[in-house]
Amino acid sequence: MSILEFTKQFPTNESCKIHFKTEREKQGVICKKCTNTEHYWLKSKWQWQCKECSFRTTLRSGTFMEHSNLPLLTWYLCMAFMSFSKKGISALEMQRQLGHKRYNTVWNLMHKIRLAMGQRDDRYNLNGFIEFDEGHFEHATNQCIDLKRGRGSQRQTNVAVMAESTPLEDIETGEKSSHCRYFKMKVAQSFEKEELNSKVVQYIHQDSIIYSDKSTSYVDFSELVDIHITTKSDKETTKTTLKWVHIAISNAKRNLLGVYHMIKPKFLQAYLNEFCYKLNRRYFGFRLFNRLVIATINN
Secondary structure, eight states, X not given: OOHHHHHHHOSSHHHXXXXXXXXXXXXXXXXXXXXXXXXEEETTTTEEEETXXXXXXXXXXXXXXXXXXSOHHHHHHHHHHHHHOSSXXXXXXXXXXXXXXXXXXXXXXXXXXXXXXHHHHTTSOBOSEEEEEEEEEEEOOSSOEETXXXXXXXXXXXXXXXXXXXXXXXTTTOOEEEEEEEEEEEEESOOOHHHHHHHHHHHBOTTOEEXXXXXXXXXXXXXXXXXXXXXXXXXXXXXXXXXXXXXXXXXXXXXXXXXXXXXXXXXXXXXXXXXXXXXXXXXXXXXXXXXXXXXXXXX
C-alpha cells in the first residue's frame, strides 16, 4: 500500500473504524469480565456485547488506543508515515504532516506505537545461530552538545545486540558467508555478566548456538544455551563471525543520529524498538502498515 492507496482506502475516520473493527474481530475479542470470546456487534453503539455475561467492549478497549482521544484516522496516518518511512520520521515532521497543534501529543502517540512494536517483537525469541555483541549508543544530557568535536554532553548507553545468523558455504568455491534473519537490541544497565545473562535467557532460545568475542562478561553463556563459541575480537571477526551485529549497530547509530539527533537514555529503547521492528520486517514492503495495525490491537 502506497501513500496514495492509503488515502483512497482511508479517506475518513469512519473508514478507519470499520477497518479496525474487522482486524480486531480477526484477532478475537475477549471479554474483560468473563474471558468469553463470543460477542454480538451493536452497530448503533459501536461496541461488542458478550454473549455470556452481556459485558460491553468498546472498539478501542484493550488496545494501545484505549485511553487516547485522538481520532482513529490520526492513529492510522501516524502508523502509515512510520511504516512507509524506511529511516524513520521525527515527531516534529510528524506534527507537520498531521497538522496537529501540540508537539507533545504527537510525540506521545509515536511512542505508544513504538511500545506496540517492541511488545510485538518480544513475543518471539531468537533461535539457531546467534551473533551476540555489545553496542555503545551516544545519548544527550542537559548540557550543551558539540557534535563536531565530540565534546560536552555526549555519553554512552549500553545496548546488547543479537542477530540470527545462518552460516553458509558455497559448495563449488568453498567460500563461507552468513545470512541474517531477525535482530534484537536491548538497553542494558551495564555489561556485567549477570545483566547480559538475563538478556540471553529472556530473548534467546536455550537450544541456540551463540557466537561472541572473548569478553569476560560472556563466560556463563555456555550454561544458558546449547553451545557458546568465542573468537578473538579483531577486524576480521567484525567481517565474518560477528558481521551482522556490527552492521546492525552501525546502521542503527547512523539512523538514530541522522533522524532524531541526540536521544535521552530513558527513551532509547523505544527508538530501538522501531528500528528492529522495521528491520525484522524489511521484506514486508507496504504490508508493514497492516502488521502495525495488528500490533496496536494486541496490547
